[in-house]
Amino acid sequence: MTVRAAVHPVLVFLLFAVFASPGYAQIYKWVDEDGKVHFSDRKDHRIEQEEIRVKPGASKWARYEIDIKTVDVELTGEEHQQIADGVNNVYEFFDRVMSFDMYRTVPVNILIFRGKAEYQNYLIGNNRGSSIASYGLYIPSEHQIVVYIREHRSLTFKTIKHEVSHAVVDSIIPYAPAWLNEGLAEQMEMLERDESGLYFERHPDNQWVVARAREQGRLAEIDQFLKLPSDKWRHSDSSGSGSLRAQSGQFVCFLLSTPTRRNFVVRLMHNFNRGDRTLSYYLVDDNYLGGVTMLGSDWNRWLFDQGDGVIRL
Incomplete structure (x- = not known):
């Protein structure tokens, strides 16, 4: 290494x-x-x-005050706190685990609509009509996250964490490949904190989709997955014809599941932070012990036995 x-x-x-x-x-x-x-x-x-x-120094990260606005919807004090905690957990992940200075990132503001129709009208009015089928959206020009309250309100709070991850990556790692950007966002949905610190739970939807794609022979091999340019990744994802989003989430979960693989992710992200636009595939040999072949083998073994359902960070 x-x-x-x-x-x-x-x-x-x-x-x-x-x-x-x-x-x-x-x-x-x-x-x-x-x-x-x-x-x-x-x-x-x-x-x-x-x-x-x-000897590593202690992180200087501290909590942000999160700006949350609602339109025709009331949040309980507990829900407001849950959103603020979730956003801060994502910021802390990028600061402490990924070694980025989060004080260089302007905190996002969050706008929450009562329902899907109001949310879609807002996006259309802001020339974001192509995203009206989404559950939430990060708007870089406004540094704003827009969501609507879903039937299961907890899913709305997961979407906020997802979009906060996009906001962070957009701000500090603009050249991150689409698989890494989306994979991190998918995993941030499952980020929580207890008295022991930050941890991830498995993403049940992504786990199911990837398992089914694997059974049907539709799961992309890692070498091809890492060679896919971001524009082609996004086109495939938006077409709804594949399982790339779920695979990206599960692949990032796999990479974050051990300290050694987390270090690999950190090195990749700091490469892209410095402006490197090389396809991920060509960075693996320099950054992952055993190269692409070993990475693919480790991934396939992990798919068979994903171990504990909780990943401590």
């Missing part, structure tokens, strides 16, 4: 954040014959390495 880069203080900090674990983390640094600086969490006795010991 090796990361190549030019020497840059910000990059060094990000690498430390990625490889750091409770207590002191061991990072090895060396310079190759071409003058490129390398960092790794593995000791290689074949080359001369400098050991760097890093």
Whole structure:
């Protein structure tokens, strides 16, 4: 597991954040014959390495005050708190788990309509008519999330967390591939917090869709999945002809299920944050131990046995 880069203080900090674990983390640094600086969490006795010991600092993340407006609908105090907690949990995930400075992101404002018709009329009035079939939408120009109250109100609150994830990614990782953007948003729906900290539960809908697609031989192989450009991903998703959205959610769930794979996601996201537009497929060999072949094998094993229904972060 090796990361190549030019020497840059910000990059060094990000690498430390990625490889750091409770207590002191061991990072090895060396310079190759071409003058490129390398960092790794593995000791290689074949080359001369400098050991760097890093103790990660506490996150400076703190809760935001969330602006929530409603149109012809009343929220209970408990529901208002549930929305604010959910949004802050998503912000904290990107700050503490993904190592992004969330104070560089303007908090979203949330607009909640009473019903679907009012929601759709608002979108049409804001030239968003193509999204009227959705449950919620993030509008970048307004930095606004718009939703409507569904019959099961808890689903509305999940949609808000989904769209908050899109808001964060749009703000700080604009070149994130569609599968990663949507997969994170799908998983954020299941993000919760208890006295032990943040955790995910399985996404039952995505789990069912992926299992069925796999049984029917319709599930995309990981190498093809990672090669799919974002525009083609979105076209396939909007056509409703595939299971890409559910697969993206489950694939991100798989990646977040262990610390090693979470580190892989962090490295990918910071690559895209720095403006890298390379297809995900071509970044795997440099960032995932064993490359695409091992990633595909690990994914298939996980599909057979997904382990505990709760992922602690």
